Amino acid sequence: MLVMTRWLDPDEQRTWRAFLTASRALMDTLDRELQRDAGMPHAYYEILVRLSEAPDRRLRMSELAESSGSSRSRLSHAVARLEAAGWVRREDCPTDRRGQIAHLTDEGFAKLAAAAPGHVEGVRRHLFDPLSPAQVEQLRRISEVLAERLR
Amino acid sequence: MLVMTRWLDPDEQRTWRAFLTASRALMDTLDRELQRDAGMPHAYYEILVRLSEAPDRRLRMSELAESSGSSRSRLSHAVARLEAAGWVRREDCPTDRRGQIAHLTDEGFAKLAAAAPGHVEGVRRHLFDPLSPAQVEQLRRISEVLAERLR
DNA sequence: GCGTGATAGTTGAACACTCAACTAAAGCGG
DNA sequence: CCGCTTTAGTTGAGTGTTCAACTATCACGC
Numbered sequence: 001m002l003v004m005t006r007w008l009d010p011d012e013q014r015t016w017r018a019f020l021t022a023s024r025a026l027m028d029t030l031d032r033e034l035q036r037d038a039g040m041p042h043a044y045y046e047i048l049v050r051l052s053e054a055p056d057r058r059l060r061m062s063e064l065a066e067s068s069g070s071s072r073s074r075l076s077h078a079v080a081r082l083e084a085a086g087w088v089r090r091e092d093c094p095t096d097r098r099g100q101i102a103h104l105t106d107e108g109f110a111k112l113a114a115a116a117p118g119h120v121e122g123v124r125r126h127l128f129d130p131l132s133p134a135q136v137e138q139l140r141r142i143s144e145v146l147a148e149r150l151r
Numbered sequence: 152m153l154v155m156t157r158w159l160d161p162d163e164q165r166t167w168r169a170f171l172t173a174s175r176a177l178m179d180t181l182d183r184e185l186q187r188d189a190g191m192p193h194a195y196y197e198i199l200v201r202l203s204e205a206p207d208r209r210l211r212m213s214e215l216a217e218s219s220g221s222s223r224s225r226l227s228h229a230v231a232r233l234e235a236a237g238w239v240r241r242e243d244c245p246t247d248r249r250g251q252i253a254h255l256t257d258e259g260f261a262k263l264a265a266a267a268p269g270h271v272e273g274v275r276r277h278l279f280d281p282l283s284p285a286q287v288e289q290l291r292r293i294s295e296v297l298a299e300r301l302r
Numbered sequence: 303g304c305g306t307g308a309t310a311g312t313t314g315a316a317c318a319c320t321c322a323a324c325t326a327a328a329g330c331g332g
Numbered sequence: 333c334c335g336c337t338t339t340a341g342t343t344g345a346g347t348g349t350t351c352a353a354c355t356a357t358c359a360c361g362c
Contacts, residue, residue: 311356313354316350324344
């Protein structure tokens with residue numbers, strides 16, 4: 001293979017490492033806060049959020065996986081735990097016998113409602129507060145471009 | 152507690168979710184590529200990179216943890232595996248009897264050299280290529296601000 | 303209707319990460 | 333020097349994630 005690697009120049013290097021450091025630190029921090037205050041990892045919180053916004057608080061497993069950015073396997077394991085905690089229940093899908101529908105229980109909703117303020121505060125403190133309005137706008141554009149490309 | 156939650160407005164909501172989606176997708180993709188092509192997770196690659204840049208390819212465990220963004224525990228576990236793979240060796244620190252020095256072996260260096268081109272290509276393809284030069288600059292500033300704040 | 307390939311979801315094993323508890327050595331105040 | 337606190341690093345248990353294999357059902361062409 002005589003393909004030359006397009007190495008990162010010093011500026012790109014710096015950008016990449018800063019991004020790596022920042023996003024890792026941000027996620028780790030939010031994850032730790034959520035674990036401490038609500039006893040659940042961020043991925044589980046995300047699942048509950050998506051369910052809470054769905055009509056009737058119900059969503060097919062595959063849609064839930066898609067919207068919460070989980071693999072199917074991860075979601076299966078996660079929902080098994082959330083079900084054991086009493087926050088989610090699984091129901092058979094009436095129109096597709098292969099399907100399962102995840103349903104956010106009242107306790108799950110209450111749990112989420114209790115966890116949300118602290119978490120939002122964390123997102124504000126660690127992400128939005130340090131950035132100028134212009135930077136927030138830039139970050140949105142950047143993220144949308146990247147997400148679009150990676151989808 | 153009569154503290155009102157400063158909820159996210161729709162714009163902030165959109166920004167936060169886009170960021171979440173993009174950074175998760177980016178990291179997952181790079182992680183998967185690295186696992187597939189080099190048989191190691193991104194965190195391990197990161198450790199090898201830092202070691203390869205250190206004088207004499209040696210670093211104290213705590214400095215390595217710091218620079219690679221790992222907790223001490225995580226690093227201990229990781230280095231144990233890297234050592235089992237023959238890519239890193241641990242040596243006693245001559246000046247501090249509590250200390251351990253991680254040393255990148257020749258095989259480790261070779262492994263890294265083999266993995267690097269593919270990984271850099273991935274970073275380019277998934278991060279830099281989709282962004283304009285101005286956006287890259289913006290992302291660097293944003294990341295530096297966030298990293299600074301979270302440190 | 304009937305095979306054939308796609309889709310939905312689960313499972314278990316291997317691996318990775320976290321947290322708290324632990325050992326050992328260093329630093330430091332008196 | 334001697335306690336006491338701090339720092340370095342490791343460990344094991346518990347939890348979460350991945351990957352590949354698996355079952356069951358659906359959709360489609362014929």
